[in-house]
Amino acid sequence: MIEIEDIVKSYNGTTVVDHISLTIPPRTMSVIVGTSGSGKTTLMRMINRLVEPTAGTIRIDGEDIRDVPAHELRRRIGYAIQGHGLFPHWTVAQNIATVPKLLGWEKSKIEARVDELLGLFQLDPAQFRNRMPHELSGGQQQRIGVARALAAGPNILLMDEPFGALDPLIRAKAQEDLLAIQRKLGTTIVLVTHDMEEAIHLGDRIAVMDKGKLLQYAEPAEIIVNPATPFVADLIGTSDRPFRLLSLTRVGDHVETGTATGSPIAADASLRDAYSDLLWSGRTAAPVTRDGQAIGIITLAACARMAARPQ
Amino acid sequence: MSLAASADIEKKPWHRLDKLGVLVAIIGLAGLALPFALFRANRIVPGEGIGIVGSLDDGWSILLIAAIGAALATALVRFRPIVKLAAGFLALAVLAFAIGAAASHLTPADNNYARVAPGAGFWLLLLAFSLMVTDALTRLRLRPVWRVALLAIVLGAIGLILWSGLWSNLSLLKEYASRAPAFWQEARTHLVLAFGSVTIATLAGIPLGILCYRVKPLRAAVLNTLNIVQTIPSIALFGLLIAPLAWVAANIPGASNIGISGIGIAPALIALFAYSLLPIVSNTVVGLLGVNGQVVDAARGMGMTDRQRLLNIELPLALPVILTGIRIVLVQNIGLATIAALIGGGGFGVFVFQGIGQTAMDLVLLGAVPTVGLAFAAAVILDAIVEQISIKGRGA
Numbered sequence A: 001m002i003e004i005e006d007i008v009k010s011y012n013g014t015t016v017v018d019h020i021s022l023t024i025p026p027r028t029m030s031v032i033v034g035t036s037g038s039g040k041t042t043l044m045r046m047i048n049r050l051v052e053p054t055a056g057t058i059r060i061d062g063e064d065i066r067d068v069p070a071h072e073l074r075r076r077i078g079y080a081i082q083g084h085g086l087f088p089h090w091t092v093a094q095n096i097a098t099v100p101k102l103l104g105w106e107k108s109k110i111e112a113r114v115d116e117l118l119g120l121f122q123l124d125p126a127q128f129r130n131r132m133p134h135e136l137s138g139g140q141q142q143r144i145g146v147a148r149a150l151a152a153g154p155n156i157l158l159m160d161e162p163f164g165a166l167d168p169l170i171r172a173k174a175q176e177d178l179l180a181i182q183r184k185l186g187t188t189i190v191l192v193t194h195d196m197e198e199a200i201h202l203g204d205r206i207a208v209m210d211k212g213k214l215l216q217y218a219e220p221a222e223i224i225v226n227p228a229t230p231f232v233a234d235l236i237g238t239s240d241r242p243f244r245l246l247s248l249t250r251v252g253d254h255v256e257t258g259t260a261t262g263s264p265i266a267a268d269a270s271l272r273d274a275y276s277d278l279l280w281s282g283r284t285a286a287p288v289t290r291d292g293q294a295i296g297i298i299t300l301a302a303c304a305r306m307a308a309r310p311q
Numbered sequence B: 001m002s003l004a005a006s007a008d009i010e011k012k013p014w015h016r017l018d019k020l021g022v023l024v025a026i027i028g029l030a031g032l033a034l035p036f037a038l039f040r041a042n043r044i045v046p047g048e049g050i051g052i053v054g055s056l057d058d059g060w061s062i063l064l065i066a067a068i069g070a071a072l073a074t075a076l077v078r079f080r081p082i083v084k085l086a087a088g089f090l091a092l093a094v095l096a097f098a099i100g101a102a103a104s105h106l107t108p109a110d111n112n113y114a115r116v117a118p119g120a121g122f123w124l125l126l127l128a129f130s131l132m133v134t135d136a137l138t139r140l141r142l143r144p145v146w147r148v149a150l151l152a153i154v155l156g157a158i159g160l161i162l163w164s165g166l167w168s169n170l171s172l173l174k175e176y177a178s179r180a181p182a183f184w185q186e187a188r189t190h191l192v193l194a195f196g197s198v199t200i201a202t203l204a205g206i207p208l209g210i211l212c213y214r215v216k217p218l219r220a221a222v223l224n225t226l227n228i229v230q231t232i233p234s235i236a237l238f239g240l241l242i243a244p245l246a247w248v249a250a251n252i253p254g255a256s257n258i259g260i261s262g263i264g265i266a267p268a269l270i271a272l273f274a275y276s277l278l279p280i281v282s283n284t285v286v287g288l289l290g291v292n293g294q295v296v297d298a299a300r301g302m303g304m305t306d307r308q309r310l311l312n313i314e315l316p317l318a319l320p321v322i323l324t325g326i327r328i329v330l331v332q333n334i335g336l337a338t339i340a341a342l343i344g345g346g347g348f349g350v351f352v353f354q355g356i357g358q359t360a361m362d363l364v365l366l367g368a369v370p371t372v373g374l375a376f377a378a379a380v381i382l383d384a385i386v387e388q389i390s391i392k393g394r395g396a
Helices: A040-047 A070-076 A092-096 A098-102 A107-120 A138-150 A168-185 A196-202 A220-225 A230-236 A238-247 A271-281 A300-307 B003-011 B019-033 B058-076 B081-106 B120-140 B144-164 B171-177 B180-214 B216-231 B234-251 B265-289 B293-301 B306-343 B349-357 B361-392
Strands: A002-011 A014-024 A029-034 A055-060 A077-081 A156-160 A188-193 A205-210 A213-218 A285-290 A293-299 B037-040 B048-050 B115-118
Touching: A002 A040, A014 A040, A014 A205, A014 A213, A029 A040, A029 A196, A040 A055, A040 A156, A040 A188, A040 A205, A070 A077, A077 A138, A077 B293, A092 A098, A092 A107, A092 A138, A098 A107, A107 A138, A138 A156, A138 A168, A168 A196, A188 A196, A196 A220, A196 A238, A205 A220, A205 A230, A213 A220, A213 A230, A220 A230, A220 A238, A230 A238, A238 A271, A238 A300, A271 A285, A271 A293, A271 A300, A293 A300, B019 B058, B019 B120, B037 B081, B058 B081, B058 B120, B081 B115, B081 B120, B081 B144, B115 B120, B115 B171, B115 B361, B144 B361, B171 B180, B171 B361, B180 B216, B180 B265, B180 B306, B180 B349, B180 B361, B216 B265, B234 B265, B234 B306, B265 B306, B293 B306, B306 B349, B306 B361, B349 B361
Parallel strands: A029 A188, A029 A205, A077 A156, A156 A188
Antiparallel strands: A002 A014, A002 A055, A205 A213, A285 A293, B037 B048, B037 B115
16 A cells, blocks of 8 residues: 655745645556646656655555665565666566566576566567567567566556557557556556546546646546546546546446347457447447357447446 | 669769779879889988889889789779778788888898888878778678777788888888887887876776766866866976976975886876876766666666666666777877877887987888877777677667
């Protein structure tokens, strides 16, 4: 658990982060959203003391972070940034081994961990271990960046616009991978982005910031339905609201009995994808499959019902 | 080659001319026209120029002219770089052989006073073919290791020629023969001056550069001060150091025992050191500032201490730029060290200044040629090291 209490950061009289308090529950993904200059990155960087607060307290699992030397604190917290920041003169394996090596792990343990992480990110260890960063594609570099951040098995992972430099296709894949890894490892993730779509897709909770202030900190559905200020509503985009709401729900939760024709929709697809598919194919219902087994149908009416503002 | 391209070349024959080759040919033709060798009755009287025909037996001279003509023709046409390289090196070898043969041919038997030196024609031909070779090397884009290997081969060949005695009738080597012990003594001094000053400057300059990088207010002050030092004319700096060092030697106990005095090697080393600092310090600062900000941020975020970050990330990534600074300084100091002779510091400059004093150009060359060769070799080797390191850390 990360408890941020009345935190302030100012540079030469300009307040960048203005009295923010929020609690990030363990094993969840919290996304901080805001425009550039909103103070979102500064807020995140105070958690691992890359920025020292002007006032206020941050506690991790009840312990004040000022009680630990900064470099030791940082070795316990994973850190991944936009454009990955891989060390260009080190191999993939050396990059991933950075924090374990700083912690003084044994060589054999480090090697095993490197291979395990490469496997976790679907990169063949034998093939990638000894490559240099410049020999990798953008998507691969990004995965190595996250693997490096997770190398020492931290409870907390901080990510600053981790997908900012990726093209849309690879970006979607990287987001799915991150969700899967978060579910598997149970890491508490704090992710900074300027993209509300990404925030809604990834976040268990979303913190919206503007001009150093925290405008709203809530679950995605709450933010879409009840934006706290006009600025939050603008970030979501009024015409996109129903679709954003649909994107939060899985098809599997709204299956009805019956039969339908045409290509099936997977149970773990979002209602938004199902709705789009139904509209495009001109059907009022489509069969739903889970692991190849037909489990019922999803109807256009069910999608429309879910897209409406909850009463 | 596509049909269209070959047709184009057939239409415009001058397209097949190598532009640099034209320059090589012009210099080469001028070289053929000017005297190949210079004959003097003794080492200080003005010489008498002798063309290729007079310098060698008739048969050999015709062969030499033909060989040079063929090499110049090769330079003119757009052959592949490897062909030009081979032709250039072959021409240089022929020249090296011919000038030795000319010296033997022109020196009268049992005459120890007569001197035969390479003439203006020889030097121009040397320039022309060196140009041809360097151009071919640039186009070949040889890997660093191969460039160093090639340098070793060339130096080995020169060593072999010297050892064989082919050139021993040349005036330059006659000057050497009468001064061999002094030559090697001054060579040692020259190396100590050049490499010693660069070593000290590196040991002092890199930490100073790191300090300037870390402490921003210090940066401008230090770099500006070093900039001013750099603008002091070298002879003036050597002179300016005489008084304070003489005072130190006279007034501080033990100073003169470790070799400090107003003239000699101490002020020379200090002056060369002062000239070396700016390039090394500024390249260290520029190299460190040039390290990608995201990489530095990641290193901090991973939990590296300042020291770990500096040693593992920042310095290795800045190394190519820092080494470039050291290369500049080393080549500069190998040249500058000749002036040390003016204040009794020794080095190859001793022969240069003696030669000027005696109007004996061969003696000047005895100091100048090894200096140029040393600087050239240092440049090639350090360039290769810088490139090799940059290849390894590419993508920074």
